[in-house]
Amino acid sequence: MNLKKPLTVETIRLDLKGETKDAILAEMVDLLVASGHIRDRDAVLKAIMEREKRMSTGMQNGIAIPHGKTDSVDCLVAALGIKRGGVDFGALDGQPSNIFVMTVSPDSRTGPHIQFLAEISRPLNDAAVRTKLLAATSPDEVLHLLIG
Amino acid sequence: MFSSELQFIFQLGILIVFTRMGGHWLRRWLHLPGVLGELIVGMIIGPYALGQFHWPLIGKLFPLGASGSPVSPELYAFSTFASILLLFLSGLETDLSTFLRYSLAGTVVGIGGVVFSFFLGAGCAVWSGLAPGWLDPRALFLGAIATATSVGITARILSERRKMDSPEGVTILAAAVFDDVLGIIVLAIVVGTVRVESDLGVSWSHILWIAFKAFGFWIGATTLGLLLARRFSRMLKHFKSAPAIAALALGFALLLAGLSEMAGLAMIIGAYIMGLSLSRTDLVQVIQREIEGLHNVLVPVFFATMGMMVNFGVMLPQFKIGLVYALLAIVSKVGGCGLPALFCGFNRHGAVRIGVGMLPRGEVALIVAGIGLTSGAIGQDVFGIAILMTVATTLLGPILLSGSFENPAPGLRHPEDIAQSQTKTLFLTFPSPDMADFMASRIVRAFRQEEFYVYRLTPEERTYHIRKDDIFFILEYDGRDIRLTAPARYETLARLMVAEEMLTLRSMLHVAQANSELNTMEHSLIAELFGGPQDFKP
Numbered sequence: 252m253n254l255k256k257p258l259t260v261e262t263i264r265l266d267l268k269g270e271t272k273d274a275i276l277a278e279m280v281d282l283l284v285a286s287g288h289i290r291d292r293d294a295v296l297k298a299i300m301e302r303e304k305r306m307s308t309g310m311q312n313g314i315a316i317p318h319g320k321t322d323s324v325d326c327l328v329a330a331l332g333i334k335r336g337g338v339d340f341g342a343l344d345g346q347p348s349n350i351f352v353m354t355v356s357p358d359s360r361t362g363p364h365i366q367f368l369a370e371i372s373r374p375l376n377d378a379a380v381r382t383k384l385l386a387a388t389s390p391d392e393v394l395h396l397l398i399g
Numbered sequence: 400m401f402s403s404e405l406q407f408i409f410q411l412g413i414l415i416v417f418t419r420m421g422g423h424w425l426r427r428w429l430h431l432p433g434v435l436g437e438l439i440v441g442m443i444i445g446p447y448a449l450g451q452f453h454w455p456l457i458g459k460l461f462p463l464g465a466s467g468s469p470v471s472p473e474l475y476a477f478s479t480f481a482s483i484l485l486l487f488l489s490g491l492e493t494d495l496s497t498f499l500r501y502s503l504a505g506t507v508v509g510i511g512g513v514v515f516s517f518f519l520g521a522g523c524a525v526w527s528g529l530a531p532g533w534l535d536p537r538a539l540f541l542g543a544i545a546t547a548t549s550v551g552i553t554a555r556i557l558s559e560r561r562k563m564d565s566p567e568g569v570t571i572l573a574a575a576v577f578d579d580v581l582g583i584i585v586l587a588i589v590v591g592t593v594r595v596e597s598d599l600g601v602s603w604s605h606i607l608w609i610a611f612k613a614f615g616f617w618i619g620a621t622t623l624g625l626l627l628a629r630r631f632s633r634m635l636k637h638f639k640s641a642p643a644i645a646a647l648a649l650g651f652a653l654l655l656a657g658l659s660e661m662a663g664l665a666m667i668i669g670a671y672i673m674g675l676s677l678s679r680t681d682l683v684q685v686i687q688r689e690i691e692g693l694h695n696v697l698v699p700v701f702f703a704t705m706g707m708m709v710n711f712g713v714m715l716p717q718f719k720i721g722l723v724y725a726l727l728a729i730v731s732k733v734g735g736c737g738l739p740a741l742f743c744g745f746n747r748h749g750a751v752r753i754g755v756g757m758l759p760r761g762e763v764a765l766i767v768a769g770i771g772l773t774s775g776a777i778g779q780d781v782f783g784i785a786i787l788m789t790v791a792t793t794l795l796g797p798i799l800l801s802g803s804f805e806n807p808a809p810g811l812r813h814p815e816d817i818a819q820s821q822t823k824t825l826f827l828t829f830p831s832p833d834m835a836d837f838m839a840s841r842i843v844r845a846f847r848q849e850e851f852y853v854y855r856l857t858p859e860e861r862t863y864h865i866r867k868d869d870i871f872f873i874l875e876y877d878g879r880d881i882r883l884t885a886p887a888r889y890e891t892l893a894r895l896m897v898a899e900e901m902l903t904l905r906s907m908l909h910v911a912q913a914n915s916e917l918n919t920m921e922h923s924l925i926a927e928l929f930g931g932p933q934d935f936k937p
Contacts, residue, residue: 305902361681361848365899366867369892376891 257329261286263390267334279353282330291323309342313349320358327356407473418699437699441706481701486667487652490674504743505573508736513581515735519727520545527720536593536776543589544785547582549761571756587613587664593776624676632680645689705765714783721787732757749810752803759796823890827881839876841900
């Protein structure tokens with residue numbers, strides 16, 4: 252699938268400010284709002300939080316993939332954030348999370364959602380890619396690393 | 400003596416009842432594919448067997464027509480409709496993205512099988528003296544009948560042996576897609592050629608012209624169909640009701656079938672093109688679901704009607720030629736598909752497995768034979784030979800394929816190819832079969848929501864193929880176990896999909912346990928069963 256469309260330089264932030272899981276999630280939703288893709292910020296945040304309540308999306312090696320479905324978006328939207336020091340995200344391996352990929356897609360329409368998450372996450376399995384991501388100095392560099 | 404309408408209704412009723420029962424029993428007792436059971440039932444109750452006898456009250460069940468035709472015009476029209484429906488659904492089930500992108504091995508194996516089968520099939524007619532030359536309709540039809548593989552039977556064996564995701568399994572399924580499309584093109588050319596021949600006599604220039612016309616119609620209609628498919632599906636969606644959408648799609652398939660007949664091709668080609676065009680839209684599942692019931696009733700009648708056309712008296716003298724044709728049909732697929740497989744990284748074991756996997760002929764062979772007989776291009780002798788071959792390959796295919804997997808030796812020549820073709824299987828065991836069943840349906844639903852194309856192999860199999868572009872998963876469930884097989888490259892996607900559904904299950908169980916309303920609902924349903932507070936008044 253085309254990963255370029257949802258993830259753009261406008262929805263990538265290299266220096267997330269939040270120090271808690273909730274703050275990081277809110278900051279990333281704001282990133283989506285600022286890019287003009289979202290109609291109802293609170294509904295999106297609620298969908299993301301509800302999914303987190305079921306089980307944290309903090310995986311291993313500092314990667315977290317918060318996601319949710321709501322009709323407050325018209326199509327799949329995505330954001331990527333980096334928090335170099337990491338925050339406690341309740342990750343599977345108990346380590347702080349520092350690379351966040353957020354995806355929100357419409358609830359009542361069919362289309363890739365998990366597939367996007369899986370494809371954007373695939374390069375992150377490579378430790379070298381993660382190191383380069385954390386050292387990236389521009390959103391373009393991040394896009395180049397993930398999408399080519 | 401009944402009126403023709405009443406006789407038709409009786410015939411239809413008998414066909415539906417006996418094909419369903421016969422198909423069911425043969426499948427259950429002899430593990431034969433349903434299509435074979437339906438074909439055999441048709442032979443038994445048809446005009447050349449039990450159907451010719453006088454029965455008390457009703458007289459002859461299936462008498463020969465005035466012109467000696469084995470089925471009445473009404474029944475023939477009905478079975479033509481069933482064949483159009485069958486091919487429309489086949490087109491709808493074709494995964495065109497996979498067809499366009501599929502591996503080199505699938506392409507080469509599919510083309511090899513079609514070319515070998517056509518020439519050996521047609522050659523059999525010439526060498527046995529049934530046809531005076533290669534361009535005789537009998538030779539052309541025996542060639543066309545031999546081409547199309549019925550992959551449903553093979554898929555069942557692969558699924559039973561857990562070999563669906565093996566390099567051989569994936570190649571067979573890929574090759575079968577090519578096989579289908581090429582088989583239809585061959586039929587288009589053969590039907591067109593035969594029609595020209597009967598009008599103008601044999602001439603290479605005419606044959607080339609009709610082949611060009613058939614191919615042109617095929618390419619033109621398919622391209623136009625694919626270009627207009629999204630617009631057409633948007634138009635259908637205006638009707639907002641699934642039954643209306645499915646009925647309209649089927650109506651248009653019939654119209655295109657008619658146009659294709661007018662263009663000098665067979666009706667089923669138009670129906671197949673209509674299905675193929677819609678196969679890339681999101682209406683596939685809606686149409687399939689709505690038409691499935693109609694398909695279940697009508698298609699067995701079609702196979703039984705084909706069985707009814709078998710004239711044993713005419714067929715028996717040609718029995719030897721029939722056996723040779725069946726043998727050549729086996730050799731042509733084993734050789735035609737197996738040899739190219741040897742050049743695509745497979746060793747002897749792999750090549751044999753692919754060859755025998757492509758062996759069974761079924762639905763399309765019967766349709767092509769039926770078109771040949773009713774158009775007068777072939778006689779009942781050639782038709783009988785074609786049926787014999789279909790029965791033989793359908794019976795032998797599963798036995799040989801099972802046997803070829805007895806030896807566990809790998810089918811690929813180089814170990815690095817084996818590593819490349821590796822798949823990952825997620826094994827999940829649930830506390831109960833009910834829960835596994837529920838989870839399988841959730842996973843299927845989740846993939847559909849991601850716009851994957853999911854279809855169940857046959858109603859009897861608990862195996863689903865899940866496809867999108869070049870991604871191909873296999874979901875199988877049995878008892879408490881679920882297995883999801885994914886190419887190693889897409890393991891992350893498989894894991895995430897299943898994990899999300901597991902979370903949903905867990906949260907549903909949690910809510911169900913904590914929710915007192917569910918308890919109240921359950922209690923009130925049971926409490927009011929026998930003598931409780933009665934709200935219901937008759």
